[in-house]
Every structure is written in C-alpha cells, then in structure tokens.
Amino acid sequence: MLKVALITPAGRGSRAGNRATATRWAGLLRELGCRVQLVAPDEDFRQPHQANSPPDLVIALHAWRSHAAILASRQVLPQCPLIVVLTGTDVYRFQHSHPAVFLDSLEQASALIGLHTAIADDIPSRFHTQLHTVLQSALPLPPGAPRPGRRHFNILVAGHLREEKDSLRTALAVRDLPSDSRLRVVQLGRAYSVEWANAAHEEMACNPRYQWNGDQPHWRVRQWMARARLMVISSRMEGGANVVSEACVAGLPVIASDISGNRGLLGDDYPGYFPVADTEALRRRLLRAERDPAFVAALRERVVARATAFRPEAERDALARVIAACGLNCRERLAQ
Structure with a gap:
C-alpha cells in the first residue's frame, strides 16, 4: 500500500x-x-x-x-x-x-x-x-434541495472575508440600486480579522440589500447555493477556487473577476467576467442578470458545460x- x-x-x-x-x-x-x-x-x-x-x-x-x-x-x-x-x-x-x-x-x-x-x-x-x-471537484446538489424564491434575486458570495477575496465588493455593487430591484447579497464566510467583521456589520447597518451570515458548515453553503440565482467570485487572486467548481456542478451561474485563477477554471471566453475591484462594472453585470433572463441562461449553460471537468x-x-x-x-x- x-x-x-x-x-x-x-x-x-x-x-x-x-x-x-x-x-x-x-x-x-x-x-x-x-x-x-x-x-x-x-x-x-x-x-x-x-x-x-x-x-x-x-x-x-x-x-x-x-x-x-x-x-x-x-x-x-x-x-x-x-x-x-x-x-x-x-x-x-x-x-x-x-x-x-x-x-x-x-x-x-x-x-x-x-x-x-x-x-x-x-x-x-x-x-x-x-x-x-x-x-x-464537487458533488451535485442533493435531490430535493431548496429552490430560489421569487421575492428576491439572491446573489451568493461564499468565501472568508479577507483582502485577497475583495470580500465586500458585491455588497458595494448593490448599494443605491433602483427601488424596484430585487437584488440581495448573502455572504457566507469567517472574517479573518476584527476589522473585516466590523466592516461587514457596518455594511449591513447601511445597506439593506446585504446580509452576512458568518462562517457556515458546508451543507449550509450548499443550501444557499440552491437558493441563489447567481454567485459572485470577486477575488483579487485565486489559485483555483473550489467554490467555482461547486457552482458549476450545481448549475449556478457565476459572475467572476477577470483574473487568471477564474479564467483557468471557467475559460477565456466565459461571458461573465468583470474587471477586478470595479464596482460599477459589477453593478452593471448584476442588474443585467436581474433584467435579462437570456444572459443568466447563457451563463448557466456555460457553467453546466464545464461541470464535467469537476x-x-x-x-x-x-x-x-x-x-x-x-x-x-x-x-x-x-x-x-
């Protein structure tokens, strides 16, 4: 052996x-x-x-x-x-x-x-x-997993709060949206410092579209993946994030920062990238996803096609x- x-x-x-x-x-x-x-x-x-x-x-x-x-x-x-x-x-x-x-x-x-x-x-x-x-690799979501609700267009951010992840970028992108927007951001992950925890709490206090749920076991993350309509990977650097694999296998469309670590998983021609740390570009992608079902369907088709690699x-x-x-x-x- x-x-x-x-x-x-x-x-x-x-x-x-x-x-x-x-x-x-x-x-x-x-x-x-x-x-x-x-x-x-x-x-x-x-x-x-x-x-x-x-x-x-x-x-x-x-x-x-x-x-x-x-x-x-x-x-x-x-x-x-x-x-x-x-x-x-x-x-x-x-x-x-x-x-x-x-x-x-x-x-x-x-x-x-x-x-x-x-x-x-x-x-x-x-x-x-x-x-x-x-x-x-990742496993498919179990049969009977929750489905996205109709009241909100939930966006999931899954990853510990730290500089490398540019963790609050998605929260910043949903500030001051039109009142009829259903976009909501749910963030899961441990804060790597008191400063990051304070920043998340302050963001929740001023941004009703943002919710930080802290560190969660893997089964809870998978439940939120089933409830979400979209996942955002906003990282400044990644070595090949397993959460991208998880999203692809779950059929969850991804909006990702344009970095090597994301391109090396999703492909150079993936249509869901935005420039690193560009809040306005991310906001445009998210509003398009909410308003354009064909855009979301195209992203879902691409992540599902990538799932066999994971x-x-x-x-x-x-x-x-x-x-x-x-x-x-x-x-x-x-x-x-």
Whole structure:
C-alpha cells in the first residue's frame, strides 16, 4: 500500500480551503489504495514515521506556508518523491513578497500541482515541465434541495472575508440600486480579522440589500447555493477556487473577476467576467442578470458545460497521473 504524507497548513476543524482540499484528497487517495496521513507544517516531520514505516510520497499544500516541512522532508527522506501544490497566495502574493522561500519550495519538488489551467503563465518557465493540473471537484446538489424564491434575486458570495477575496465588493455593487430591484447579497464566510467583521456589520447597518451570515458548515453553503440565482467570485487572486467548481456542478451561474485563477477554471471566453475591484462594472453585470433572463441562461449553460471537468473521478484520476509522473503507481498497489 502506497503511504502518503499530506502536509496542510490548515488544522483539524478548519473550514479554510486548504483543509477542504487536503481532506477531499485524502479520501480520493484512499480510493486509489493509498494510506494517507495528514501532517501540519509545524510538526516534527520525523515523528509520524519513526516506526520503520516512512512514507512513499510527500504532498505539501502551499509552497510558502509549508516551506519548513518541505525542507524537513528533504532532509529526513531525501529519496522520497515530493509534490508541492501551488495555492493562490503562493503564486500571486508570496512569489513576489517572499520569492526566495517560494522558489526554494519549487526547487525541492519532484512535481508541482496547479489548481487551474492557466497557472503556467504565472510561474517561471523552468518549472513548466514539472507542472500538472488537478482541478478540484464537487458533488451535485442533493435531490430535493431548496429552490430560489421569487421575492428576491439572491446573489451568493461564499468565501472568508479577507483582502485577497475583495470580500465586500458585491455588497458595494448593490448599494443605491433602483427601488424596484430585487437584488440581495448573502455572504457566507469567517472574517479573518476584527476589522473585516466590523466592516461587514457596518455594511449591513447601511445597506439593506446585504446580509452576512458568518462562517457556515458546508451543507449550509450548499443550501444557499440552491437558493441563489447567481454567485459572485470577486477575488483579487485565486489559485483555483473550489467554490467555482461547486457552482458549476450545481448549475449556478457565476459572475467572476477577470483574473487568471477564474479564467483557468471557467475559460477565456466565459461571458461573465468583470474587471477586478470595479464596482460599477459589477453593478452593471448584476442588474443585467436581474433584467435579462437570456444572459443568466447563457451563463448557466456555460457553467453546466464545464461541470464535467469537476467530477470527483476526474480529480482522482488527475492525482493518479501526478503520482505516476513521480515514478509511483498507486493503481497497481490497489490491484494487489
């Protein structure tokens, strides 16, 4: 049985995207016949493997946050293949603010994983031969899921409140709309700071079209996806947001900021983009969606067409291909 150490910077119980990815991948790798152990970056990497059973493969989520664990794995297990997974903050923030650490993690890797198809354009070309794409998957909404109501045209924003997400952009876009507009914004996610929490509360106090419901379990997020008519992804940077996969599989139309991380999931010719941080452009897109059913239908048609790329078996098979590129074959072990 192939033994995998999966390093994730998000601890047990976290609803951060890195933890969701690690948990889902652990399940997919087990389907492939692997034995998986989740490891935090600040753990003594040697400790879980002292009993003469070192891992056959190390996978590290986040090149910057997991850098110490990446170095430790190379010191303790120099012959063990190492896969480094590139996140949005890795590529679009820490590559520029902490280039030595970011590049060192990539240099240590046997293979790299990007979570959207355009990420090769955003890393040095010398790493392209090591780069593989694994698109994050999602499950369909369950039968009998809630349906959108008629009173409001609900827009969902799902993601923790922080700078990278430009989290209040959609709320700003629905201020001072015509009185007959039915647009309402429901935002789900934990505030990453007191300042973000205060900003959300202040926005609710002055903007009757905005509601922040805080951190929610995944099943509640899926309920809101079923109730919404549209989702907005307003991020300034993304490494390949799983919420985009979720929306596509749910058939929920998306309005997205025009960034590589969204284009690498929805395609260059997707008709629902708006310029980053452009409140007026986003407002125009939202009003058009409310008033033009054909526009919403066109967006829905496109996300539904993309949904097949986000099936769990596609993600599992992509992981198997990366493992094979490292000289390991989990499927043979599964057959045994």
